[in-house]
Amino acid sequence: MPTPYRYVTPVPRKAATGRVAEVYDQLARDFGMARMPLFMTLSPAPDVLASTWAVLRESLLAGQAPRAAKEVVAAGVSLANKCPFCVDAHTVLLHATGEHRLAETVARGETPSDPxxxxxxxxxxxxxxxGQAPPCPPEQAAEHVGTALAFHFINRMVSSLLTGDLLPAGLQRSRLVRGLGGRALARTVRRRLPRGEALPLLRGLPSGRVPAWGAGTPVGTAFAALHATAGEGASLLGGTAREAVVEAVAAWDGAHPALSGGPLSGGPSGALAEVAPAERPAARLALLAALAPYRVTDADVAAWREAGGRSDADLVRLLALGxxxxxxxxxxxxxxxTP
Structure with a gap:
């Protein structure tokens, strides 16, 4: 039976232990789904798994901003990042909030009627x-910024590691299926979750500086952990390769790179031209994850493995770095x- 997993063998729910099992349990309770492909594909790297779940829970699921409004943000970021898997998932979740017309409007990439x-x-x-402040009350800004940034990260991991199908044979593209899926999740989605309950899952993990936009909030604490755990993937790149990736992203204008030329080119004008050939496969994967994750191919992953890339955990961490x-x-x- 086809699965959505491309390059990683996830830890099965029944075999999960420790931090992975704790995340799976909280995810099933708070998200309403026992098997979420994104989180299962991150499971070989428990630190990345826990911090990714924490930023999602504390920004999108918990807090005081209306869930439908935050689902609009999640879907909007996913559309901009060309992540159909996430667009479909958050269309279903918008249906679960009861906003059926809004769900289908956003799924089509059209502007919602509500101002x-x-x-x-x-x-x-x-x-x-x-770079603009979120159009919301100041007390909700951290949740909206957190949701947007969470999905800039999540979209990249999903596009790199999963196929585009949320359900077998693309059934999620049916409006009927999306509506039924939303109704099945309605009770869970409409609950008001207490803030901060994902933070104990971060115990023992490295933590960076809490971002100013999230100061004093569980969202900010979760992002400090994500920044640190994903940033540890830098150990998988040599110094020149790390610098080349960072510099290319710093120069990026936020748009989708051209199919030929530009920073992803393998030629003399490409961002990785000065990187040693043996290090280029890893650097290319990190750069693709940053700028065009939907262009990660079997050949890219095979080249990384042939150059010495070994474990699923390393692949997750390398892509998380990008x-x-x-x-x-x-x-x-x-x-x-943002104030």
Whole structure:
């Protein structure tokens, strides 16, 4: 039976132990789904798994901002990042909030009729290219910024590691199936979850600086952990390779790279031209995760393995590094505009 997993063998729910089992249990309770492909594909790297779940839970699922509004942000970012898997998932979750017309409007990439949702949708789709404060009350800003940044990270991991199908044979593309899926999740989605319950899952993990936009909130604490754990993937790249990836992302304008030429080119004008050939496969994967994760191919992963890349955990951490470098670039622009 086909699975959505491309390059990683996930830890099965029944075989999970320790931190992975704890995340799976909380995910099933708070998200309403016992087997979420994204989190299962991150399971070989428990630190990345736990910190990714924490930023998602504390931004999207918990807090005081309306869940439907945050789902609009999640779907808008996913549309901008060309992540159909996540667009489909959050269309279903919008249905679960009871906003059926809104769900289908956003799924088509159209502007919502409600002015508040329209402003949030426009903001979300532009977060990679325009640093603007979220159009929401100040007390909800951390949740909206956190949701947008969470999905800039999550979209990159999903596009790198999963197929585009949320359900077998692409059944999620049926409006009927999306509506039924939403109704099945409605009770869980409409619950008000207490904040901070994902933070104990981060015990023992490294933590970076809490971002100013999230100071004093569980969202900020979760992001400090994600920044640190994903950033540890830098150990998988040599110094020249790390610098080349960071510099290419720093120069990125937020748009989708051209299919030929530009930073992803393997030629003399490409971002990795000065990187040693043996290190290029790993650097290319990190750079693809940052700028165009939907262009990660079997050949890219095979070249990395042939150059010495071994474990599924290393692959998850390498891609997480690229994804978080892109998030740093986007976050820096948003932080300038966020009170």
């Amino acid at each position: 508040e949702h329209a402003r949030l949708f426009a903001w979300a789709t532009g977060t990679a290219t325009a 994804a978080v470098i892109a998030v740093w670039r986007i976050e820096a622009a948003l932080a300038v505009a």
